[in-house]
Amino acid sequence: MSTDPEFEPIETERLVLRRSRADDADAISAYRSDPDVHRYQGWDRTDPEGVRQEIEGMASRSPGEPGGWVQFSVEERGSHRLVGDVGMSPADGEPGVMKVGYTMDPACQGRGYATEAVAALVSYAFGTLGAEIVRAYASAENLPSIRVAEKVGMELVERFERTDGGETWSGVRYEMRRP
Numbered sequence: 001m002s003t004d005p006e007f008e009p010i011e012t013e014r015l016v017l018r019r020s021r022a023d024d025a026d027a028i029s030a031y032r033s034d035p036d037v038h039r040y041q042g043w044d045r046t047d048p049e050g051v052r053q054e055i056e057g058m059a060s061r062s063p064g065e066p067g068g069w070v071q072f073s074v075e076e077r078g079s080h081r082l083v084g085d086v087g088m089s090p091a092d093g094e095p096g097v098m099k100v101g102y103t104m105d106p107a108c109q110g111r112g113y114a115t116e117a118v119a120a121l122v123s124y125a126f127g128t129l130g131a132e133i134v135r136a137y138a139s140a141e142n143l144p145s146i147r148v149a150e151k152v153g154m155e156l157v158e159r160f161e162r163t164d165g166g167e168t169w170s171g172v173r174y175e176m177r178r179p
């Protein structure tokens, strides 16, 4: 898999995916702090300063670079309104495997935006970075997330259970091979 230090924003019919900036933190924090949004997510912090630090920590990493996540803010093309964010991270110790994640502001859900943004991210991972497999993990109960994975062409490859602090968590792994 290659890296893309010269990343240029990805445009879709209705959206633009650009590198997240520190000044996105307030908007991202606002929707991540909604219990419905963070229910199935493992974020340590959703307050503005925590989100800002996370964005700043990712700023020097290029898409495709091993070692962590790169995040893109998703904007509506005309209004420049920030409607969500998507991210990608090479899987540790599995060359060619790219993990993706996605979150949309509840005010902007149900319009097909996540599907449109993730489909663009998947084609970027295959086409520009040369990934062999794109992967998404979700809670088995997170039906909207699973639906988005299916709509962009991923298939269920594994169901698993993890016990964390006495609680058992059922997860699913969805994947798609390079077309």
Ligand SMILES: CC(C)(COP(=O)(O)OP(=O)(O)OC[C@H]1O[C@@H](n2cnc3c(N)ncnc32)[C@H](O)[C@@H]1OP(=O)(O)O)[C@@H](O)C(=O)NCCC(=O)NCCS
Residues within 6 Å of the ligand: 036, 037, 038, 040, 041, 101, 102, 103, 104, 105, 108, 109, 110, 111, 112, 113, 114, 115, 116, 136, 137, 138, 139, 142, 143, 144, 145, 147, 148
């Ligand atoms: C997952 C998420 C990004 C989807 O965003 P979105 O912009 O609403 O997604 P889309 O509009 O592209 O598609 C959502 C699909 O889920 C479906 N859906 C929504 N709620 C559903 C439910 N309770 N049960 C089943 N399907 C559901 C929608 O009908 C739609 O499918 P359709 O086009 O076949 O009708 C958004 O719900 C979110 O941010 N959730 C919280 C964060 C999260 O859990 N992210 C995933 C972590 S792996």
